[in-house]
Amino acid sequence: xxxxxxxxxxxxxxxxxxxxxxxxxxxxxxxxxxxxxxxxxxxxxxxxxxxxxxxxxxxxxxxxxxxxxxxxxxxxxxxxxxxxxxxxxxxxxxxxxxxxxxxxxxxxxxxxxxxxxxxxxxxxxxxxxxxxxxxxxxxxxxxxxxxxxxxxxxxxxxxxxxxxxxxxxxxxxxxxxxxxxxxxxxxxxxxxxxxxxxxxxxxxxxxxxxxxxxxxxxxxxxxxxxxxxxxxxxxxxxxxxxxxxxxxxxxxxxxxxxxxxxxxxxxxxxxxxxxxxxxxxxxxxxxxxxxxxxxxxxxxxxxxxxxxxxxxxxxxxxxxxxxxxxxxxxxxxxxxxxxxxxxxxxxxxxxxxxxxxxxxxxxxxxxxxxxxxxxxxxxxxxxxxxxxxxxxxxxxxxxxxxxxxxxxxxxxxxxxxxxxxxxxxxxxxxxxxxxxxxxxxxxxxxxxxxxxxxxxxxxxxxxxxxxxxxxxxxxxxxxxxxxxxxxxxxxxxxxxxxxxxxxxxxxxxxxxxxxxxxxxxxxxxxxxxxxxxxxxxxxxxxxxxxxxxxxxxxxxxxxxxxxxxxxxxxxxxxxxxxxxxxxxxxxxxxxxxxxxxxxxxxxxxxxxxxxxxxxxxxxxxxxxxxxxxxxxxxxxxxxxxxxxxxxxxxxxxxxxxxxxxxxx
Amino acid sequence: xxxxxxxxxxxxxxxxxxxxxxxxxxxxxxxxxxxxxxxxxxxxxxxxxxxxxxxxxxxxxxxxxxxxxxxxxxxxxxxxxxxxxxxxxxxxxxxxxxxxxxxxxxxxxxxxxxxxxxxxxxxxxxxxxxxxxxxxxxxxxxxxxxxxxxxxxxxxxxxxxxxxxxxxxxxxxxxxxxxxxxxxxx
Numbered sequence: 001x002x003x004x005x006x007x008x009x010x011x012x013x014x015x016x017x018x019x020x021x022x023x024x025x026x027x028x029x030x031x032x033x034x035x036x037x038x039x040x041x042x043x044x045x046x047x048x049x050x051x052x053x054x055x056x057x058x059x060x061x062x063x064x065x066x067x068x069x070x071x072x073x074x075x076x077x078x079x080x081x082x083x084x085x086x087x088x089x090x091x092x093x094x095x096x097x098x099x100x101x102x103x104x105x106x107x108x109x110x111x112x113x114x115x116x117x118x119x120x121x122x123x124x125x126x127x128x129x130x131x132x133x134x135x136x137x138x139x140x141x142x143x144x145x146x147x148x149x150x151x152x153x154x155x156x157x158x159x160x161x162x163x164x165x166x167x168x169x170x171x172x173x174x175x176x177x178x179x180x181x182x183x184x185x186x187x188x189x190x191x192x193x194x195x196x197x198x199x200x201x202x203x204x205x206x207x208x209x210x211x212x213x214x215x216x217x218x219x220x221x222x223x224x225x226x227x228x229x230x231x232x233x234x235x236x237x238x239x240x241x242x243x244x245x246x247x248x249x250x251x252x253x254x255x256x257x258x259x260x261x262x263x264x265x266x267x268x269x270x271x272x273x274x275x276x277x278x279x280x281x282x283x284x285x286x287x288x289x290x291x292x293x294x295x296x297x298x299x300x301x302x303x304x305x306x307x308x309x310x311x312x313x314x315x316x317x318x319x320x321x322x323x324x325x326x327x328x329x330x331x332x333x334x335x336x337x338x339x340x341x342x343x344x345x346x347x348x349x350x351x352x353x354x355x356x357x358x359x360x361x362x363x364x365x366x367x368x369x370x371x372x373x374x375x376x377x378x379x380x381x382x383x384x385x386x387x388x389x390x391x392x393x394x395x396x397x398x399x400x401x402x403x404x405x406x407x408x409x410x411x412x413x414x415x416x417x418x419x420x421x422x423x424x425x426x427x428x429x430x431x432x433x434x435x436x437x438x439x440x441x442x443x444x445x446x447x448x449x450x451x452x453x454x455x456x457x458x459x460x461x462x463x464x465x466x467x468x469x470x471x472x473x474x475x476x477x478x479x480x481x482x483x484x485x486x487x488x489x490x491x492x493x494x495x496x497x498x499x500x501x502x503x504x505x506x507x508x509x510x511x512x513x514x515x516x517x518x519x520x521x522x523x524x525x526x527x528x529x530x531x532x533x534x535x536x537x538x539x540x541x542x543x544x545x546x547x548x549x550x551x552x553x554x555x556x557x558x559x560x561x562x563x564x565x566x567x568x569x570x571x572x573x574x575x576x577x578x579x580x581x582x583x584x585x586x587x588x589x590x591x592x593x594x595x596x597x598x599x600x601x602x603x604x605x606x607x608x609x610x611x612x613x614x615x616x617x618x619x620x621x622x623x624x625x626x627x628x629x630x631x632x633x634x635x636x637x638x639x640x641x642x643x644x645x646x647x648x649x650x651x652x653x654x655x656x657x658x659x660x661x662x663x664x
Numbered sequence: 665x666x667x668x669x670x671x672x673x674x675x676x677x678x679x680x681x682x683x684x685x686x687x688x689x690x691x692x693x694x695x696x697x698x699x700x701x702x703x704x705x706x707x708x709x710x711x712x713x714x715x716x717x718x719x720x721x722x723x724x725x726x727x728x729x730x731x732x733x734x735x736x737x738x739x740x741x742x743x744x745x746x747x748x749x750x751x752x753x754x755x756x757x758x759x760x761x762x763x764x765x766x767x768x769x770x771x772x773x774x775x776x777x778x779x780x781x782x783x784x785x786x787x788x789x790x791x792x793x794x795x796x797x798x799x800x801x802x803x804x805x806x807x808x809x810x811x812x813x814x815x816x817x818x819x820x821x822x823x824x825x826x827x828x829x830x831x832x833x834x835x836x837x838x839x840x841x842x843x844x845x846x847x848x849x850x
Contacts, residue, residue, distance in 0.1 A: 240747060277673060319681050326674035333670045370680075371809075387745045388773045521785060 003068050006056030006147045009049040013104065014141055016046035017133035020107065024127030028120040028195075036123040040111035043126050046133060047108035050101040054088075057097060057146050061088045066157050069150040070094060075157035076579050078549035079165070086170035093146035095173055099290060100136045102181040106210075107133065110185060117206060124192035125185070132184060135317045143313045159579040162550065168228040176221030176248060180286035182214020183255055187283035190276045191325055194332040199272040204265035207279065209637055211262060215255050216633040222248050223626035230619070231587050231598075238513065238622060241390050246369040247289035250362050254282040257358035260351050268348055268413060270339035274355070277329060284322040285362070346416040350408030357401045364393040395449075402456040402507065405500055406463025410470060424470055428462040443516070453511025460504030464497040495636025499629045506625025512595075512618025519615075525608040533615035535597060536560045537570070542601065542609055550575040552586075555601040555609065559590065572599045591620050701814075701822040706732060706739075707804035711794030714769075714776055714783075727768065727794035732816055736846050738765040738839070739814045740790070740830075741807055743774040744782035749811045752829035753786045759835055760789035764843040765815070769793040772802050772810050815839065817846050 020042035027035025057070070061084050066072040074087040074094075088094045107129030114122040140146070189207045193199045225248065230238040239245060258278040264271045342348040368389050406428055410421035422429075436455035443450060469475075471493060472485040520532050526541040540556040552573045559567040572588035588599045595617040602610035701707070710728035732739075740756060742749040760767040769790035771779040776795050783793070796802055805814065808827055815824035824842055826834060 242747065273670070281673070315681070319677075323674065323677055323681070326677055330667075330671040330674045334667050521781075 002056055003060055003065070003147045003149060006053045006060075007145070009053040009056070010137065010141050010145075010147070013046050013049040013053065013100075014134070014137045016042045016049060017104070017130050017137050020046055020130030021127050021134055022130075024123040024130060028123040028127065031120060033119065036119060039123055039126055039130070043104070043108045043111040043130065046130070046137075047101070047104040050097070050104045050137075053147070054097055054101050057088045057094055058085055060147070061085060064157065066155070067149050067151070067153040068146075069148050070146045072150060072154050072157045074159070076159035076549060077156060078579075079159065080548050082167070082170055083165045086164075088146075089173050090164050090170075093140075093144045095177070096136070096140050096144050097146050098174065099177050099181060100133065100140055102177050103129065103136065103184055104133055106181060106185050107188075110188075114206075118202075121189075121192050121196055121203070124195050125188045128188040128191045129184065132188070132321060135321065139313050139317060156579070159549070159577065162575065162577040162582050162584050166228060166232055168224045169232070172221055172224040172228060174221075175217045175224060177290075179214050179216075179218025179221050179248075179255075180251060180290055182210060182217060183251060183258075183279075183283045183286045185210040186214070186258060186279040187325070190279035191328065193276060194328050197332060197335055199265065199276060199336055201266045201269055204262045204275070207275075208259070208262045208266060211255060211259050211279075211282075212633055212637050215252070215259055216630045216637070218248070218252050218255060219626055219630050219633070222252060223623050223630075227623050231589055232584070238619065239510075241368070241387055243369050246365050250365050250369070251282050251285040251289050253358050253362035253365065254278060254285055257355045257362070258282050260354050260358075264348050264351050265339070268340045268342065270342065270348060271352070271355075272336050272339055273329075273333040276333060276336075278355070278359075280322070280325045280329060284318075284325075285366075287318055287321065340414075342413070343415045345411065345418050347408065347411045347413045349416070350404060350411050353404050354401065354408065357397050357404070361394055361397040361401070364390070364397070368393070398507075399452060399456065402460050402504075405503070406459055406466070409464075409467040409496065409500075425463060425466055428459050428466055431462040432456065432459040434458070447515050450511055450515045453515070454508060457504045457508035457511065460507065461501045464501035464504065467500075468494065468497045490639055492636040492639040495632045495634070495639070497632070498635060499632030502625045502628030502630075502632055504625070505628055506622050509618045509621030509623075509625055513616045513622065516617040517614055517619075520611075520613045522611055523608045524611045528608070530611065530613055532597070532613050533595070534562055535567075535615075536562060537599065537613060539609070539611065540569075542604070545573075547575060549579065550577045552576075553601070555588075555599075555611070557588070557599055559597070570597070570599050572601045574601060593620055594618065596620060701806060702825060704822060706814075706816050706820050706822055707801075709794075709796075709801040709804055711770065711796055711801060714771060714779055714793035714795050727770075727792050729820065732768070733820045734818055736765045736818055736843060736850075737768050737816045738843075739768045739770060739816060741770045741772045741796075741802060741805070741810050741812045742779075742782075743772050743810050744778040745774065746810045748829040750786065752811055752831075753789070755830045755832055755835055756789040757787055759830075759839065760791075762840070764840065764847070766791050770796050770801060772796050772807065773799045815842055815846075818850055 020039050022039075023035050023042060024039030027033070027037075027039055057068075059065075060068045060071050061075055062081065064071065064075055064077050064084070066075065070091065070093050071087070074091045075084060079087070083090075089098045107126055110117075110122065110129065111126045114125070117125075186207050189203065189210070193203055222245075225245070226238045229240070229245075258275065261271050261275045261278055265275050406425055407418070407421050410424055411418070432455040435458040436451040439451050439454045468486075468489075471489055472482040474482050477485075518533055520530055522530060524530065524539040526539055529536055529538050531537075536559075538558040538560070540558060542553050542555045545552040545554045552575045554571050554573045557570045557572075559570055561567060567590070570588035570590060573586040575584045575586060576582075577584070585600050585602075590597045595615060596619045598614040598616060600612045602612065604610075706729050708729045710726055713725050713727050738759060756767065759765070767789050769783075769792070771793055773796070774782075776797070779793065779795070783790070794801070799807075805812070811829055813826040813830055814822055817823050823846065824838065826838070830839070
């Protein structure tokens with residue numbers, strides 16, 4: 001009965017989405033306030049009914065209602081409650097429902113919170129959000145219904161894939177989706193702006209916080225995913241250039257570009273049609289990302305013969321959404337007024353360079369990911385172009401980006417002085433040289449990429465600090481005056497510097513773990529010792545340990561620094577899940593904050609147990625850097641200017657005044 | 665002219681979609697798309713042999729197209745960085761254990777140390793491994809990516825090509841029957 005109520009809510013959501021799209025768009029066209037208000041109410045209704053449907057799905061999973069197919073395929077009575085709930089979105093159908101719920105929630109949020117927006121722009125945004133909603137709710141109802149019943153009812157569920165039963169992975173999809181779907185708002189704003197035929201700083205001021213919030217969620221989602229891959233897959237790596245990972249990286253790259261180009265629209269009223277295009281592309285890539293991740297285009301292509309409805313449906317939706325948007329763009333974008341002019345060497349110029357590098361990087365990932373997918377479409381096979389391709393194409397672009405990143409914020413708007421900016425970066429340059437030579441000394445020559453990576457990490461971090469120091473005129477005016485200036489700095493400026501520094505921290509982590517890691521693989525018997533990076537591990541054997549819905553083989557290793565003091569015990573596990581007949585590895589990780597010691601046990605063979613030990617220098621910095629980046633984003637989001645929105649910004653004079661104020 | 669520039673994204677998308685959708689709608693059996701190499705002699709190549717994998721070659725340090733002659737070989741392009749290769753590895757091990765063909769590996773754009781570690785870790789099905797560090801031999805074979813597998817008969821003619829990881833059913837349905845047929849031809 002409950003599941004049927006959920007089904008009913010899904011159908012209601014579909015009708016609400018249709019009403020939301022038609023009422024809002026017609027209302028905006030006719031400038032009829034009643035229509036627009038009704039559209040906004042429909043948006044709330046759509047979000048409400050989808051929330052109800054998702055609640056029903058959660059409830060069914062919590063109650064182990066195996067008569068619901070989705071629950072019987074992914075649930076199990078013995079599973080801990082957290083994973084029962086996570087089972088609701090740990091599969092294709094459930095995650096699609098979560099996806100449209102987030103979409104509808106964003107639409108309703110714009111409808112409810114967007115009071116300062118010009119009424120027609122708001123209605124158009126809500127309407128476009130409704131249009132996307134129609135397509136995807138229809139997809140969920142027709143081709144991917146999470147609440148469908150099954151008969152006969154099984155006694156026990158098939159269980160969620162054990163590798164997915166993990167706290168980080170329980171949180172990973174919701175954040176990723178908040179990110180992906182958050183970009184739908186930027187997309188809807190872009191379409192609404194094309195319909196209105198107007199893009200102005202007030203528009204950018206509205207797009208930016210949504211994009212920034214989505215970007216923060218996506219950054220966190222990606223970081224959680226790679227952290228999970230690091231400790232759960234037991235391969236000791238954290239990024240594999242796998243299509244699924246790339247699928248989340250592409251919208252991140254173009255979303256980052258969008259974030260920066262929207263600044264130019266906001267501050268200088270330039271780069272308008274480019275920003276609109278980026279907003280469309282970012283959401284398009286998010287769509288591709290969603291479908292790559294959950295039996296997406298990749299699996300749909302695989303499963304094409306099995307379930308043609310789903311594959312065709314997804315491709316048609318993608319073609320309609322993105323194709324429609326780009327056609328509208330081709331028609332309307334040329335009519336957008338050209339904005340302010342600027343010299344190549346200026347803040348705008350630096351941001352254009354940022355955009356060029358980020359979109360090119362995004363394109364290289366796109367080609368690397370889709371090239372095998374094309375083969376997949378024509379030949380039904382997956383092949384891998386692999387890290388050598390990305391090392392050669394992606395890395396140089398990132399090096400360029402990091403070099404420019406420190407200088408960009410120091411350039412003035414309109415017309416900057418590069419020599420002066422570089423002069424002010426002497427501390428960062430010094431840091432780069434010191435760190436690079438230290439690296440050279442420590443590794444005794446060695447891979448030059450490590451010099452570049454560590455050096456640029458230092459350059460970026462110190463460069464970000466320089467940006468703040470310059471703004472408060474540190475050491476050039478008395479300290480008290482500097483701190484007063486700091487208190488008055490816009491939070492977005494501080495946030496940007498923190499986010500840039502976060503990327504620098506992450507780069508150090510990536511470089512260290514990629515180039516300095518050491519690894520030992522060996523077969524060990526009880527009492528044997530292995531040494532790595534100055535640590536000694538003594539193997540104390542393996543014993544069986546029952547878990548909630550698995551049986552663990554737990555190895556015990558006594559850890560010592562050299563031959564000195566004991567540092568406790570490390571206990572890597574292999575878990576066998578009888579319901580799915582799968583084994584997972586649980587790495588034992590000991591971190592010092594500067595480096596990780598990582599132990600995995602494998603199959604026992606005739607001579608003992610296969611043991612793999614890694615030492616990963618700086619690897620915690622990758623995720624630390626990501627958290628710092630998110631913190632910077634959140635701080636910027638808390639900026640008063642964004643919180644208040646654009647107060648009655650529709651009057652042009654006021655906007656001009658704001659721009660001047662922001663410039664000053 | 666400027667208008668055309670704005671149309672460019674939409675056109676690009678159309679091309680992409682066309683490229684994607686047509687094979688799907690035609691319902692092609694994709695695995696039938698054969699390599700142009702089928703029925704032709706194996707491309708000429710000579711590669712340094714990965715240490716510790718001396719094979720059928722007269723010179724133990726060189727793996728060359730000439731050294732393939734006189735026996736049925738299965739040539740597998742792989743790399744330590746390639747995840748699908750990891751997945752197909754057990755299947756390759758079983759093919760090698762069946763002794764129906766000499767299994768030759770070519771490490772494509774891979775650091776020899778990493779290839780050696782990969783084989784030490786997962787087991788070595790290969791009689792000999794050639795090191796194609798620059799990927800030039802891969803180009804000669806018209807490689808689309810790794811893994812890719814070729815069956816070459818005793819006269820050095822390419823008889824079969826498989827793109828992507830070998831699955832058990834590929835081996836059972838295609839490769840083993842072909843190897844049996846080639847054996848009869850001899």
